[in-house]
Amino acid sequence: MRSRTANRSGIVIRRRVTPAGDIIVTLLTPQGKLKAIARGGVKGPLSSRLNLFHNVGVQVYQAPGNDLASVKQAVLEGALPKLAEPERYAFAHLMAEFADALFQEGEFSEQAYDLFAGALRGISHQYDPEWVALVMSYKLLGLAGILPQTARCARCGTPDPEHPDPLGGQLLCRNCAALPAYPPEALDFLRGVVKRTVRASMDAPLPDDQRPALWKALERFVTVQVGNVHSWRQLVPFASA
Ligand SMILES: [Zn+2]
Helix, strand or coil, rough: CCCCCCCCEEEEEEEEEECCCCCCEEEECCEEEHHHHEEHHHCHHHHHCCCCEEEEEEEEEECCCCCCCCEEEEEEEEECCCHHHHHHHHHHHHHHHHHHHHEECCCHHHHHHHHHHHHHHHHHCCHHHHHHHHHHHHHHHHHHHCCCCCCCCCCCEEEECCCEECCCCEEEECCCCCCCCCCCCHHHHHHCCCCCHHHHHHHHCHHHHHHHHHHHHHHHHHHHHHHCCCHHHCCCCCCCC
Protein backbone atom coordinates (compact mmCIF):
# COMPACT_ATOMS: atom_id res chain seq x y z
CA MET A 1 0.00 0.00 0.00
CA ARG A 2 1.24 3.42 -0.93
CA SER A 3 2.25 5.56 2.03
CA ARG A 4 0.44 8.85 2.28
CA THR A 5 3.05 10.28 4.54
CA ALA A 6 5.81 12.31 2.96
CA ASN A 7 8.85 14.18 4.18
CA ARG A 8 9.61 17.49 2.55
CA SER A 9 11.99 20.32 3.18
CA GLY A 10 11.33 23.91 2.18
CA ILE A 11 10.94 27.57 3.05
CA VAL A 12 7.74 28.96 4.57
CA ILE A 13 6.52 31.60 2.11
CA ARG A 14 3.02 32.07 3.50
CA ARG A 15 1.53 31.56 6.96
CA ARG A 16 -2.02 32.09 8.13
CA VAL A 17 -3.64 31.31 11.47
CA THR A 18 -7.32 30.39 11.33
CA PRO A 19 -9.83 31.34 14.04
CA ALA A 20 -9.76 27.67 15.16
CA GLY A 21 -6.05 27.97 15.93
CA ASP A 22 -4.82 26.02 12.91
CA ILE A 23 -1.79 27.20 11.00
CA ILE A 24 -1.98 27.03 7.22
CA VAL A 25 1.41 27.27 5.61
CA THR A 26 2.72 27.32 2.07
CA LEU A 27 6.24 26.00 1.59
CA LEU A 28 8.44 26.50 -1.43
CA THR A 29 10.41 23.28 -1.83
CA PRO A 30 12.76 21.92 -4.51
CA GLN A 31 9.84 19.67 -5.54
CA GLY A 32 7.43 22.60 -5.92
CA LYS A 33 5.01 24.51 -3.77
CA LEU A 34 3.28 22.70 -0.92
CA LYS A 35 0.31 23.90 1.11
CA ALA A 36 -0.46 22.18 4.39
CA ILE A 37 -2.30 22.64 7.66
CA ALA A 38 -1.04 22.18 11.21
CA ARG A 39 -4.26 21.55 13.12
CA GLY A 40 -4.31 23.29 16.45
CA GLY A 41 -0.73 24.25 15.67
CA VAL A 42 -0.91 27.69 17.16
CA LYS A 43 -0.87 26.26 20.70
CA GLY A 44 1.94 23.76 20.17
CA PRO A 45 5.66 23.67 19.38
CA LEU A 46 4.97 23.86 15.63
CA SER A 47 3.91 27.46 16.03
CA SER A 48 7.39 28.89 16.39
CA ARG A 49 8.90 26.53 13.82
CA LEU A 50 6.40 27.25 11.06
CA ASN A 51 7.32 30.89 10.85
CA LEU A 52 7.67 32.95 7.71
CA PHE A 53 11.04 32.46 5.95
CA HIS A 54 12.04 29.52 8.13
CA ASN A 55 13.60 26.59 6.37
CA VAL A 56 11.78 23.58 7.78
CA GLY A 57 11.67 19.85 7.32
CA VAL A 58 8.08 18.67 7.61
CA GLN A 59 6.33 15.36 7.72
CA VAL A 60 2.96 15.70 6.04
CA TYR A 61 0.06 13.30 5.86
CA GLN A 62 -2.39 13.37 2.98
CA ALA A 63 -5.74 11.88 4.01
CA PRO A 64 -7.87 10.47 1.19
CA GLY A 65 -10.41 12.99 -0.05
CA ASN A 66 -8.83 15.81 1.91
CA ASP A 67 -7.24 18.44 -0.27
CA LEU A 68 -4.97 19.94 2.38
CA ALA A 69 -2.13 17.82 3.71
CA SER A 70 -1.64 17.82 7.49
CA VAL A 71 1.67 18.74 9.08
CA LYS A 72 2.55 16.01 11.58
CA GLN A 73 6.02 17.15 12.51
CA ALA A 74 8.24 20.09 11.69
CA VAL A 75 11.93 20.53 12.34
CA LEU A 76 13.66 23.86 11.97
CA GLU A 77 16.53 23.42 9.52
CA GLY A 78 17.58 27.01 9.06
CA ALA A 79 16.60 30.58 9.78
CA LEU A 80 17.84 34.01 8.78
CA PRO A 81 17.39 36.11 11.93
CA LYS A 82 18.47 39.34 10.22
CA LEU A 83 15.31 39.19 8.13
CA ALA A 84 13.49 40.46 11.22
CA GLU A 85 15.01 43.90 10.60
CA PRO A 86 12.14 46.02 9.23
CA GLU A 87 13.61 46.95 5.87
CA ARG A 88 14.90 43.46 5.17
CA TYR A 89 11.62 41.95 6.34
CA ALA A 90 9.64 44.09 3.89
CA PHE A 91 11.72 42.91 0.93
CA ALA A 92 11.71 39.28 2.08
CA HIS A 93 7.93 39.46 2.40
CA LEU A 94 7.69 40.92 -1.08
CA MET A 95 9.80 38.09 -2.53
CA ALA A 96 7.75 35.45 -0.70
CA GLU A 97 4.45 36.81 -2.02
CA PHE A 98 5.97 37.11 -5.46
CA ALA A 99 7.17 33.50 -5.51
CA ASP A 100 3.74 32.41 -4.27
CA ALA A 101 2.04 34.28 -7.13
CA LEU A 102 4.47 33.06 -9.81
CA PHE A 103 4.67 29.36 -9.07
CA GLN A 104 1.81 26.89 -8.91
CA GLU A 105 1.27 24.10 -6.43
CA GLY A 106 2.88 20.85 -7.48
CA GLU A 107 4.86 22.62 -10.19
CA PHE A 108 8.36 21.25 -10.06
CA SER A 109 11.15 23.78 -10.07
CA GLU A 110 14.37 23.18 -8.25
CA GLN A 111 15.76 26.28 -9.95
CA ALA A 112 12.93 28.42 -8.57
CA TYR A 113 13.65 27.12 -5.10
CA ASP A 114 17.38 27.79 -5.42
CA LEU A 115 16.82 31.27 -6.80
CA PHE A 116 14.32 32.12 -4.08
CA ALA A 117 16.54 30.74 -1.31
CA GLY A 118 19.41 32.80 -2.74
CA ALA A 119 17.21 35.90 -2.80
CA LEU A 120 16.34 35.49 0.89
CA ARG A 121 19.99 34.98 1.84
CA GLY A 122 20.95 38.08 -0.15
CA ILE A 123 18.20 40.17 1.43
CA SER A 124 19.34 38.94 4.83
CA HIS A 125 23.06 39.54 4.38
CA GLN A 126 23.66 42.17 1.72
CA TYR A 127 24.13 45.81 2.42
CA ASP A 128 21.52 46.78 -0.19
CA PRO A 129 18.45 44.51 0.25
CA GLU A 130 16.35 46.60 -2.13
CA TRP A 131 18.73 45.93 -4.98
CA VAL A 132 18.73 42.19 -4.24
CA ALA A 133 14.91 42.18 -4.29
CA LEU A 134 14.71 44.08 -7.57
CA VAL A 135 17.25 41.89 -9.37
CA MET A 136 15.84 38.64 -7.99
CA SER A 137 12.27 39.60 -8.85
CA TYR A 138 13.25 39.97 -12.50
CA LYS A 139 15.24 36.73 -12.38
CA LEU A 140 12.23 34.87 -10.97
CA LEU A 141 10.05 36.33 -13.72
CA GLY A 142 12.57 35.08 -16.29
CA LEU A 143 12.55 31.63 -14.74
CA ALA A 144 8.75 31.58 -14.86
CA GLY A 145 9.04 32.39 -18.56
CA ILE A 146 7.25 35.70 -18.23
CA LEU A 147 9.55 38.20 -19.86
CA PRO A 148 9.04 41.90 -20.46
CA GLN A 149 9.48 42.75 -24.13
CA THR A 150 12.51 45.02 -24.48
CA ALA A 151 13.57 44.67 -28.12
CA ARG A 152 10.46 46.31 -29.59
CA CYS A 153 7.92 48.93 -28.63
CA ALA A 154 5.08 47.19 -26.80
CA ARG A 155 2.53 49.22 -28.75
CA CYS A 156 3.78 49.57 -32.36
CA GLY A 157 6.77 47.21 -32.64
CA THR A 158 9.43 49.81 -33.46
CA PRO A 159 12.87 48.41 -32.53
CA ASP A 160 14.95 49.61 -29.55
CA PRO A 161 12.33 51.43 -27.47
CA GLU A 162 13.68 53.53 -24.60
CA HIS A 163 10.63 54.96 -22.84
CA PRO A 164 8.53 53.69 -19.93
CA ASP A 165 5.21 51.98 -20.66
CA PRO A 166 3.07 53.19 -17.76
CA LEU A 167 0.22 50.74 -18.47
CA GLY A 168 2.00 47.50 -19.30
CA GLY A 169 5.42 47.90 -17.66
CA GLN A 170 7.26 47.18 -20.90
CA LEU A 171 8.99 49.69 -23.21
CA LEU A 172 7.61 52.20 -25.68
CA CYS A 173 9.21 54.02 -28.62
CA ARG A 174 9.51 57.79 -28.71
CA ASN A 175 6.35 58.18 -30.82
CA CYS A 176 4.16 56.07 -28.55
CA ALA A 177 5.54 57.39 -25.27
CA ALA A 178 4.27 60.18 -23.05
CA LEU A 179 7.12 59.94 -20.53
CA PRO A 180 10.81 60.83 -21.01
CA ALA A 181 13.22 57.99 -21.89
CA TYR A 182 14.80 55.86 -19.14
CA PRO A 183 18.34 56.85 -18.17
CA PRO A 184 20.93 54.62 -19.93
CA GLU A 185 21.70 52.56 -16.80
CA ALA A 186 18.04 51.75 -16.14
CA LEU A 187 17.54 50.84 -19.79
CA ASP A 188 20.55 48.56 -19.68
CA PHE A 189 19.15 46.91 -16.54
CA LEU A 190 15.75 46.26 -18.12
CA ARG A 191 17.29 44.86 -21.29
CA GLY A 192 19.87 42.68 -19.59
CA VAL A 193 18.87 41.63 -16.08
CA VAL A 194 17.09 38.37 -16.97
CA LYS A 195 20.03 37.00 -18.97
CA ARG A 196 22.81 38.43 -16.84
CA THR A 197 24.14 36.48 -13.87
CA VAL A 198 22.94 37.54 -10.45
CA ARG A 199 26.53 38.30 -9.51
CA ALA A 200 27.00 40.67 -12.46
CA SER A 201 23.80 42.56 -11.58
CA MET A 202 24.77 42.69 -7.90
CA ASP A 203 28.08 44.27 -8.83
CA ALA A 204 26.38 47.07 -10.76
CA PRO A 205 23.63 48.52 -8.56
CA LEU A 206 21.58 51.38 -9.95
CA PRO A 207 21.47 54.69 -8.09
CA ASP A 208 18.52 55.05 -5.70
CA ASP A 209 16.79 57.70 -7.79
CA GLN A 210 16.46 55.33 -10.76
CA ARG A 211 14.81 52.54 -8.81
CA PRO A 212 11.25 53.80 -8.30
CA ALA A 213 10.65 53.72 -12.08
CA LEU A 214 11.89 50.13 -12.24
CA TRP A 215 9.67 49.03 -9.35
CA LYS A 216 6.76 50.73 -11.01
CA ALA A 217 7.47 48.96 -14.32
CA LEU A 218 7.72 45.63 -12.49
CA GLU A 219 4.46 46.26 -10.64
CA ARG A 220 2.64 47.14 -13.88
CA PHE A 221 4.09 44.22 -15.80
CA VAL A 222 3.30 41.65 -13.12
CA THR A 223 -0.21 43.02 -12.56
CA VAL A 224 -0.98 42.72 -16.28
CA GLN A 225 0.84 39.43 -17.00
CA VAL A 226 0.49 37.39 -13.82
CA GLY A 227 -2.67 38.73 -12.22
CA ASN A 228 -3.96 37.81 -8.77
CA VAL A 229 -1.08 39.64 -7.14
CA HIS A 230 -3.04 42.00 -4.95
CA SER A 231 -1.19 41.26 -1.72
CA TRP A 232 2.11 41.44 -3.55
CA ARG A 233 1.30 44.83 -5.07
CA GLN A 234 0.83 46.37 -1.66
CA LEU A 235 4.41 45.45 -0.81
CA VAL A 236 6.07 46.95 -3.86
CA PRO A 237 7.83 50.16 -2.84
CA PHE A 238 6.76 53.31 -4.70
CA ALA A 239 4.27 51.46 -6.87
CA SER A 240 1.31 53.28 -5.43
CA ALA A 241 3.08 56.66 -5.40
ZN1 LIG B 1 5.76 52.64 -30.57
